Amino acid sequence: MVVDIKKEIILNHELVPKHEILSEEETQELLEKLGISKKQLPRIYASDPVAKILGAKPGDVIKITRKSPTAGESIYYRVVVKG
Amino acid sequence: MTSGKKNKGAEKMNKSGVTADNNKAVLSIRLPKRYEEEISELPPEEQEKLRKRYFEMLYDIGEAIGMVAAHSISEPATQTTLRAYHAEGRVQLVTTKGLPRLIEIFDARKVPSTPSMTIYLDEEHNNKEAARKIAAEIRETNLEQIMKEDSLNLMEMKVEIVLDENKLAEINMTAEDVVRVLKKNLRNVDVKVEDKNKISLESKKGEVNLRDLQAIRIKARTIHIKGIKGITQVIVEKDGDDWIIRTLGTNLKKVLIMDGIDPRRTKSNHIFEVMKVLGVEAARNLIVEETLKTLREQGVDTDERHVMLIADIMTFSGVVKPIGRYGIAGEKASVLAKANFEETIKHLTNAAAKGEVDDLKSIFANVIVGNLPPIGTGMFRLGLKEDGE
DSSP states (O other): OOOOOOHHHHHTSTTOOEEEEOOHHHHHHHHHHHTOOGGGSOEEETTSHHHHHHTOOTTOEEEEEEEETTTEEEEEEEEEEOO | OTTOOOSHHHHHHHHHOOOHHHHHHHHHOOOOHHHHHHHTTSOHHHHHHHHHHHHHHSOOTTOOHHHHHHHHHHHHHHHSOSSOOOOTTSOOOOOOOHHHHHHHHHTTOSSOSSOEEEEEBOGGGOSHHHHHHHHHHHSOEEHHHHEEEEEEETTTTEEEEEEOHHHHHHTTOOHHHHHHHHHHHOTTEEEEEOSSSEEEEEESSSSOOHHHHHHHHHHHHTOEEESOTTOOEEEEEEETTEEEEEEESOOHHHHHTSTTBOTTTOEESOHHHHHHHHOHHHHHHHHHHHHHHHHHHTTOOOOHHHHHHHHHHHTTTSSOOOSSTTTTGGGOSOHHHHHHHSOHHHHHHHHHHHTOOOOSOSHHHHHHHTOOOSSGGGGOOOOOOTTOO
């Protein structure tokens, strides 16, 4: 039996922070600001449940807004890779 | 060292006196939103003081934070008990705690030694009755657990099973329901209700010998009648205002889509399962949560920041990787750094055979060759302007 979990359940789960795909310009701006190439960013697989829901393709950069116990909110980026 | 905040920098600054330039830098710094809101009521001078203090508490550029994190966690971890925690006479699940659990998390074991779930219920079902009912639904039950006895009837060549009335009532099923499940799972076997709680299994193949009959009997015992596979034990508890169900064994995928539970808060302690179901970011958060929970239980007050750093490193590649020979440490770019950790000879011979080059960018490599490692003041180089004065 294949169980399909609804999108909302995954996206609203306490452990799952907010994920957004950055646009082309935003990505360029970010890389320039940090002075790095895409390769140096942390990765997320295209097959990751959340990346799948967002429809992210390899090469996209995902902006993750985490709730942090120390900083209130912290922003993290991951680049989508094949797999 | 466990506080994660450093006073040395602050002392340094006070001694040297804050220069006008430094002051400007302090004034331009803004605290994280949450703290800004918190101090917005205070008089401006106080606010400035707090902002300055915050700035002073930050790590200096070039601080070896990984190393600070590593020993801030491992030093107190060596002090925690090795023994698993027991409380006799109490109804509770014995889950792995203390150092063994920490090792399990950082080694990224594919399956934890005591997988467990914490299930929260939605508002409608947040009471003892409903919690008990849902717990009974969740628990995996096979035929062996609900029968009184099974025997071979050699006269009629069939297997006879007597079901336990009380246990049937517990899982809210009748003998007919059991027969229906058995029929679905046993091929070539005719299942019938004989008496009130007695069922019989008969092979549909004409000639049956004793061995076939015994095979049917053993197969029937293990058939999964009700509940969610993998969950062997359930306990209903009250946690604050909520009724929760704790389980031994996990199956997050199936529990999350059940009726009556609160899928937002329901969790498993199985990091790989969470990664598969909810993604790598959820796994990262779970590593932080589980590590802190384990440390706090032992009375260790390590700063969250160290644990968050480690969780970020473990999930950097998109999947959870262990810290150690087969994970982070084994995948370092620098040959000397790898050789410094474990299996020195293996790494050195491999590197020699492949003609690898170490560009001496890592801390370990520089310590080995006697250079100033690229941390702290060692991060900076002097440059010379060719056309300068």
